[in-house]
Amino acid sequence: MRTLYTDKKLWAQSWKARTEKKRNIQSCSRCLYDVDTPHISFNDEGLCNYCEKDDEMRAQFPGGKKGEEEFVKIVDEIKIAGKGKKYDVIVGVSGGADSTYMLHLGKKYGLRMLAVHFDNTWNTTIAQQNIKNALEKLDVDLWTYVVNAQEYDDIYRAFLKSGTPDLEVPTDIALAAVLGMAAEKFGIQYIFEGHSFKTEGIAPVGWIYMDAKYIDSVHDQFGEKPMKTFPNFRFMRQLKWMLFNRIKKVRPLWYLDYNKDEAKALITKEYDWQWYGGHHLENRMTAFYHTYYLPRKFDIDMRALGYGGLIRSGQMDREEGVQLLETEPNIDYEIYDVVLKRLGFSESEFEKIMQTPKKTYRDYKTYKKLFERLRPFYYLMAKMNLIPWSFYIKYTSKDNL
Numbered sequence: 001m002r003t004l005y006t007d008k009k010l011w012a013q014s015w016k017a018r019t020e021k022k023r024n025i026q027s028c029s030r031c032l033y034d035v036d037t038p039h040i041s042f043n044d045e046g047l048c049n050y051c052e053k054d055d056e057m058r059a060q061f062p063g064g065k066k067g068e069e070e071f072v073k074i075v076d077e078i079k080i081a082g083k084g085k086k087y088d089v090i091v092g093v094s095g096g097a098d099s100t101y102m103l104h105l106g107k108k109y110g111l112r113m114l115a116v117h118f119d120n121t122w123n124t125t126i127a128q129q130n131i132k133n134a135l136e137k138l139d140v141d142l143w144t145y146v147v148n149a150q151e152y153d154d155i156y157r158a159f160l161k162s163g164t165p166d167l168e169v170p171t172d173i174a175l176a177a178v179l180g181m182a183a184e185k186f187g188i189q190y191i192f193e194g195h196s197f198k199t200e201g202i203a204p205v206g207w208i209y210m211d212a213k214y215i216d217s218v219h220d221q222f223g224e225k226p227m228k229t230f231p232n233f234r235f236m237r238q239l240k241w242m243l244f245n246r247i248k249k250v251r252p253l254w255y256l257d258y259n260k261d262e263a264k265a266l267i268t269k270e271y272d273w274q275w276y277g278g279h280h281l282e283n284r285m286t287a288f289y290h291t292y293y294l295p296r297k298f299d300i301d302m303r304a305l306g307y308g309g310l311i312r313s314g315q316m317d318r319e320e321g322v323q324l325l326e327t328e329p330n331i332d333y334e335i336y337d338v339v340l341k342r343l344g345f346s347e348s349e350f351e352k353i354m355q356t357p358k359k360t361y362r363d364y365k366t367y368k369k370l371f372e373r374l375r376p377f378y379y380l381m382a383k384m385n386l387i388p389w390s391f392y393i394k395y396t397s398k399d400n401l
């Protein structure tokens with residue numbers, strides 16, 4: 001049977017119809033979000049609430065000379081905290097552009113880095129090679145945490161059965177946990193994160209929501225194997241690392257000017273870095289999630305998020321972004337086959353998964369209410385860089401932005 005989920009032509013037709021529809025609905029005058037984006041609203045000038053939030057954050061993190069001065073101040077604090085220790089700062093690495101550039105920055109500012117990698121066993125060889133090349137060239141040590149592959153596949157199956165869009169949440173949460181574990185193990189007080197709201201945009205909570213209790217809840221219902229090696233990031237652990245270990249998270253790209261194309265050119269030249277065809281596509285499951293699972297089951301096109309960020313940063317024309325979104329997300333069918341085979345789904349079984357009713361994090365147990373109740377506390381924590389600002393903004397707010 002030919003369906004949307006397996007037939008290239010049908011999928012292309014459906015995307016064309018989607019594009020036609022998108023031309024006739026209200027969209028933001030600046031970015032690529034439209035009325036179909038969760039919790040969106042527009043002001044009198046036609047600007048969306050995500051762009052307004054982005055303006056606020058840019059006022060707080062202006063970049064330029066002021067941003068760099070602030071960053072240098074933080075670098076000095078990091079060096080003081082690192083005195084007498086082997087490393088000053090942890091840098092999470094994925095083989096992607098942002099984290100490779102992070103290593104470059106660490107070196108540039110004279111920091112002794114420990115690179116930390118969470119291996120969810122779905123890496124592409126390009127990503128692994130990218131990590132290896134950069135670390136060799138920069139002479140940086142690597143600490144890797146590898147999860148048990150069968151256990152992790154069971155978690156992926158559980159999330160697919162849960163009917164929620166949050167398939168990649170376990171990887172994001174585990175990465176956060178692994179960074180903290182390394183900080184605790186090596187007595188390092190600072191962690192660099194490669195995130196940049198300026199070039200990556202702000203994801204609506206309806207597109208992605210993550211917390212450790214949510215993972216436990218989905219796993220309790222749909223998982224079949226015990227969770228033994230998965231490093232979850234539960235509330236007590238978060239408290240301990242914030243209040244006892246005082247591990248600080250710094251996002252250099254919130255302070256420094258960052259041009260994505262220039263950064264890519266630089267790391268390609270300096271560290272033999274290789275491009276793998278799209279933002280976040282360095283991991284096979286992440287690629288599947290972006291190019292197949294989200295668009296086909298949930299009508300979510302995450303490219304609107306990333307291109308929107310580039311447009312707000314003046315690194316892409318809005319018109320170019322609109323045109324790029326008109327081409328359907330391009331799944332590599334080899335990856336589709338790998339995912340089904342490795343997770344043990346036949347094509348018809350997987351088709352059922354694609355057709356089960358859509359759910360959200362609200363259908364499962366989460367920390368959301370707890371985070372909202374603790375909003376004033378998290379504000380203080382964000383002020384002290386003990387949690388990222390984006391966590392405070394997104395997870396403790398009741399308006400779900």
Ligand SMILES: [Zn+2]
Binds near residue numbers: 032
């Ligand atoms: Zn907007």
